[in-house]
Amino acid sequence: QVQLVESGGGLVRAGGSLRLSCAASGSIVWIDDMGWYRQAPGKQRELVATIARDGSTNYADSVKGRFTISRDNAKNTVYLQMNSLKPEDTAVYYCNAGGVIGPATSWAKSTYWGQGTQVTVSS
Numbered sequence: 001q002v003q004l005v006e007s008g009g010g011l012v013r014a015g016g017s018l019r020l021s022c023a024a025s026g027s028i029v030w031i032d033d034m035g036w037y038r039q040a041p042g043k044q045r046e047l048v049a050t051i052a053r054d055g056s057t058n059y060a061d062s063v064k065g066r067f068t069i070s071r072d073n074a075k076n077t078v079y080l081q082m083n084s085l086k087p088e089d090t091a092v093y094y095c096n097a098g099g100v101i102g103p104a105t106s107w108a109k110s111t112y113w114g115q116g117t118q119v120t121v122s123s
Contacts, residue, residue, distance in 0.1 A: 002026035002104045002112050004095045009117030016121070017083045022095030022114055024076040032099025032109075034071050034078035038091035038119075045094065049080060062088075085121045092116040 008020040024031060035050030049059045049069040057069055068081040078095060095114035101107060 002028060002097075002100055002102075002110070004097055004112050004114035006093070006095050006114040006117040009093060009119045011120045011122065012085055014085060014087055014121055014123050016085050017081070018085065018119060019082070020080040020093055020095075020117060020119075022078050022097075024097050024100070024112070026102070026104035028076055028100055028102040028104055030099070030101045031073070031076060031097050033097070035096045035098075036069065036078070036080045037094045037096060038089075039094070039116075040088075040091040043091075048093070050096075051078065082119070085119075087121045087123045089119060090121050091119060093119050 003025045004022050006022045012018055033050055033052050036048040037045050038048050039045040047060055048063055051057045051069045051071050066084045071078045094116045098111045100110050
C-alpha cells in the first residue's frame with residue numbers, strides 16, 4: 001500500500017511563511033511527478049505547483065515568486081515552501097504523486113493523493 005502523509009500546515013498571519021512536506025510510504029521504486037493542489041471552501045481543487053523527477057517545475061500564476069516546490073527522490077518526499085502568504089492562500093492543501101511504480105502498486109503506474117492539510121492565513 002502506498003500512502004502520502006502531509007505535514008506542516010497551520011495558522012499564520014499574512015506575510016508569514018509555512019513549509020509543507022509530503023512523504024510517500026510503501027515499497028516504491030519510482031515516482032514521476034509530485035505536486036501540490038489546494039481547495040478553498042466552495043471552490044474547485046486547483047493546481048498550486050508540480051515538480052517532475054528531473055526537477056523541472058510548474059507553478060500557478062497566483063503563487064509564482066512566493067512559493068517554491070522541491071523534492072528529495074531518495075526519500076520520496078516533496079516540499080512546498082510558502083512565503084509572503086496571503087489570506088487568499090487559505091485552503092486545504094493536497095499532495096499528489098503520479099507515475100508511482102513498485103511492489104506496492106503491483107508494478108502498475110498509479111496516482112495517489114494525500115489526506116490534505118489545512119493552511120489558514122489571517123489578515
